[in-house]
Amino acid sequence: MREIPVAKIVETVKGLCIEAACNLPEDVEELIKKSQGKEESEFGKYIFEQIIDNIKLARNEERPMCQDTGITVVYLELGQDVHITGGSLTAAIYEGVRQGYQEGYLRKSVVDDPVFLRKNTGDNTPAVIHTEVVTGEHLKIMIVPKGAGSENMGALKMLKPSDGIEGIKDFILKTVREAGGNPCPPIIVGVGIGGTMEKATMLAKKSLTRKAGEHNPDANYKALEEELLEKINLSGIGPQGLGGRVTALAVNIEAFPTHIATLPVAVNLNCHASRHSEAIL
């Protein structure tokens, strides 16, 4: 049994919020640079240059790379031999988000009631927390600020098993086409297939944090990722939707066993500002 005090969690979450907003992971930056060479349109090339300059400026000056510093999605991997001491784990995460968004000069973008009041909570809480209990004595915290521009363009469809692979491809391509320039292309396309309704969406979102440049280890899914990326980049949408060759940087598919009678498919899009940060306590 290992004890982790909540104060340590507050401090860590605070730092991770600021880091995620200002410092794009280098693997994502590499993928952007790699894709830059494939762009043919003049605007597309100009947009790539601006995006890359922006990444550097944000990192060097610790400024948020995008003004939409998101609603804060938190992934916890909690070892079952960890004992959290000194208070509530959830409260500690909220406090870390509160402090990070305040001290990091990040935008507070969360409203309390989604329908009737829509009043800004003023501190970017609550965060959306997903916890997985695993064996071991560690606590892994990953912070994913999710902007609305790309989040709003996601979709879920409960396909019939008979719709098969063609149905899956059609749905993904249609979702990306309809999103057009809204999710700030070049985008990363997260796809969750299988499980249940909520499992598919969770897989799609989690896939956005996959190390850039890596594929699904299963050969069938890897081939599907490559095929879809190619098809998406034939769409002409291009950087910022102004026309070009690079609409997406990657397609990340995650799959999970499902019921004999279902085939859920979820698409969660992320912009080129594909931000996340993590720490292991």
Place this chain on the structure above:
Amino acid sequence: MAGIKKVTTPISEEQIRDLKAGDRVAISGVIYTGRDAAHKNLVNLLAEGKPLPLELENQIIYYVGPTPAKPGQAIGSCGPTTSGRMDAYAPLLIKLGLKGMIGKGPRNAKVISAMKEHGAVYFAAIGGAAAVIAQSVKKAEVIAFPELGPEAIHRLEVEDFPCIVAIDSEGNDLYVSGLEQYRLS
């Protein structure tokens, strides 16, 4: 993509007519910020017959909700938000004299037809290039709805604010023509 056209505000009829979809521009002068909540407030004020907190004639509204400025900065990071969410409000403001909008993503047919009818331009700024864009903002102050926080209306003084004419006053739309040019399937 030829040279960069300079645009100054308040923007004149002549400048509007000169701007064509696909032009790169650098805007200098005063522009105003406004997004969902501020637009809703403006339209409500108009419905109640009350005066607006800003002059719309020949002005440009930038769809943005910046991050808070750090000490010593004029503004925090300030890239564009998705313009489509303002489509419901834009035609009325264009009718009242608004000449320019800056945002990201396509506009609907109603907005484009109001732009053609009254002579207005839609500029695209680069979504997610918010730290770079902030460098062209020299001064920012809140002039209306401070209770909206990042969504308050700010008056910005900008110098060579970088954007692209995405839809011009004749209705030429780069979101359509650009895509068609590169579409292969």
